[in-house]
Amino acid sequence: MLFDLAFIWAGLIAFAVMTYVILDGFDLGIGILFPFAKSEADRDLMMNSVAPVWDGNETWLVLGGGGLFAVFPLAYAVIMPALYIPITVMLLALVFRGVSFEYRWRVQNKGVWDIAFFGGSFLAALCQGIALGALVQGIEVTDRAYSGGWFDWLSPFSILTGVAVVIGYALLGATWIVLKTENDIQVQMRKWSWWLGAATLVLIGIISIVTPLLDPVYFDRWFNLPGSLWTMVVPLLMLGLIWKFFTGLNDQRDLQPFLCALGFFVVSFIGIGVSFYPMMVPPTLTIWDVAAPDSSLAFALVGAVILIPIILAYTAYAYWVFRGKMDPSEGYH
Amino acid sequence: MLDGFSAETLARVQFAFTVSFHIIFPAFSIGLASFLAVLNALYLKTRDETYLTLFTYWKKIFAVAFGMGVVSGIVMSYQFGTNWSVFSDRAGPIVGPLMAYEVLSAFFLEAGFLGIMLFGRERVGEKLHMFATAMVAFGTLMSATWILSVNSWMQTPAGYSINDVGQFVPEDWWQIVFNPSFPYRLVHMVLAAFLTTSLVVGAVGALHLLRDKTDREARRMFSMAMWMAAIVTPLQIFAGDLHGLNTLEHQPAKVMAMEGHYESHPHGAPLILFGIPNPEERRIDYAIEIPYASSLILRHQWDAPLDGLDTIPDDEEPPVAIVFFSFRVMVGLGFAMLGLGMWSLWARWKGTIFTSPRLHRAAILMGPSGFVAVLAGWITTEVGRQPYTVYGMLRTSESLAPVDAPAVAASLIAFIVVYFAVFGAGTFYILRMMNKRPATPKLGLRDGPIRTAGITPAPQIDTDFIPRA
């Protein structure tokens, strides 16, 4: 084989998951911030700022799961039963928040679907964080199947990552609203961004310290010369972003805090990648152990190489169409 | 509450429950997306405001139905892993890439252009808006194509080999995608979606015609829907017949169950119109039969021999009663739809299509029949292929994830409660929107000016009605 298809696909899946996190992250974050909005008009504005794009954002989650199924079927077959409860709860939570976009406008009293929107967003974020933590901790596998218990996913570490994701998504949501709105709500969310940013960074810091201690292998990848010279780039990038984030907030810039918050996620994601590689399901299964036969990988790759750039192009176009500040007088469709 | 059931049974019930809910929305949104594209195109071409009003009306209903389709679909794509992980590991190399293509070529397309279709007419201009609407419709059809290819491959596997860890390995993608039952299933399902939608649109049109025969939008949609019903139903029956012949070739046990043929008939088999399967005695009680008709339909020769379930080992037999009844429900409704379509043609010819309350009542009655037929059809297909997930190769009992019954039971109960509550509410909102006439601005309620002051009272039934200027 000229190319290592499994390696390329690992990169593509990582890209899909990361795109999901940064796109649906602010979208779920808005749901998490929903109860804290000061008025019903503010809530309408917050929701309308994502209504035209939420479905596209969530489709990256389908690509993450569907892609895993397609190219790393064994990983999919092991991870899903291992994370049965968090995944099921996440799916149900997404049901509630997804329908709220439309239902909310179809009733006299929006209260119920406001709560559904908040609860669904919050739980989905929490479960995603827990699933991540559980995966980092490792999954027990014997004979191509999950062999752990029903509650292996629940640990102080996975709860920590769960909380971190909730707070981090809220940060993305808050900075998105800063970008999309003016006046009172923008002032409120700018203030919140400051606190949420600080909290996110503290949590990222704790997780970064704990992760290398979880498993000597992770430790090695981070603190082993000369490789660790490269891995030091990760914290340095982070420092630069932190600087830009807080100065952006102080200078009342609209876009800069949002981009930096996205940057926090991207850099953390690269950090996780450093810990993981070349594992797919730590501690036992590597990318190559779980990969589908080359004939499957090659077939799917053709489609991915052609279609992903097209998808990115029209997704960017959709964001472009709905660019700029929200107009409070514009109703729902 | 669900003690005593095995994890396998519970996982099957859970899959059947969630997918049955899911298919209801696609059956409607595939047809409605195309209908919207047609309405928009007709508006751009003729500049007749009636089409625009109808577009805006059905667009709002579409948005709710589509949302329910999306969230119920996301559940499906993860359920293969949570409940059927062994299946996922074994069949993943074949089924997975097809589903990845579905995501890449269909879901993103629908989702990417949906926002522009719903919110963007003013922002992007009419041409691009038309393009977005067409892309949403095209996306739903692409989605159906890929997922039906997946399902058909599971029914009639082709183009694969098996490797040393027991995985199905793709050998020939062309044969996999265009496996033997795929073209039939695709045509039959897409026609089913169009029919389902036209019956719903027809019922809504009929409802408003009963209230006001002069309602312009109601006339237009009723007429469009009845044309569809009259033309598509015969095609669908024809396609269904071909589909059955194809099934006879590849999955004879399923056809035996559909026909209720417990016994072989060496000298021509009867068509059992109705009866009650008796699995203990292995016969159909109270059968009403047409002698030789089954051989005539399936073999095109009245005395051709037909094998029965007695030629199939017991542990490869599907549950007969479910398949037998669900098949009859589908076919029965198919002929009822044909009846409605023909009646509408007759009324059209006589000039009473907008004025015959009897026709309108019948159309309202038939409104939900498409959903019932679609579900019945899928139940026939899916139960009829048991006990296999990959036909003849991988048994359902071997596909199961290493899950414990209590965990599956708990999640099953959660799905049932949540689905009935959430989708029940959505259905209620949709029905309430349908109950308003299309000319109602913003369909009342919260999303716009509810009522302009000082206007003469509108007809009693429709409190939000505002007469046209």
Ligand code: HDD
């Ligand atoms: C014949 C059509 C058909 C069938 C048999 C299925 N679906 Fe479906 N599905 C659609 C037709 C469709 C659709 C028309 O494309 C939907 C409905 C509403 C929508 O948003 O797209 C959809 C939505 C939809 C979504 C959400 C897509 C998004 O985010 O936009 C997912 C993940 C799935 N489906 C997955 C599945 C799986 C795993 C199935 C099999 C078990 C399945 N569907 C059966």
Ligand code: HEM
């Ligand atoms: C959307 C329309 C569909 C409906 C209404 C439907 C319905 C059902 C039902 C009722 C069963 C249960 C059969 C039994 O256990 O006796 C079943 C089984 C199954 N179906 Fe489908 N199905 C649909 C589409 C699909 C598609 C598109 C796929 C594959 C991609 C699929 C994969 C399966 C699998 C793996 C099973 C075996 C698990 C089980 O027995 O429950 N189905 N389906």
Ligand code: HEM
């Ligand atoms: C009246 C004539 C009809 C005949 C003879 C017919 C025949 C069939 C047959 C033989 C199957 C099973 C295919 C298999 O899995 O092997 C089937 C499945 C199905 N039918 Fe029909 N059908 C008819 C009408 C309808 C109508 C009116 C609808 C819906 C509006 C419908 C919707 C479906 C669906 C959704 C399936 C499952 C998917 C598939 O296998 O295509 N059918 N039909």
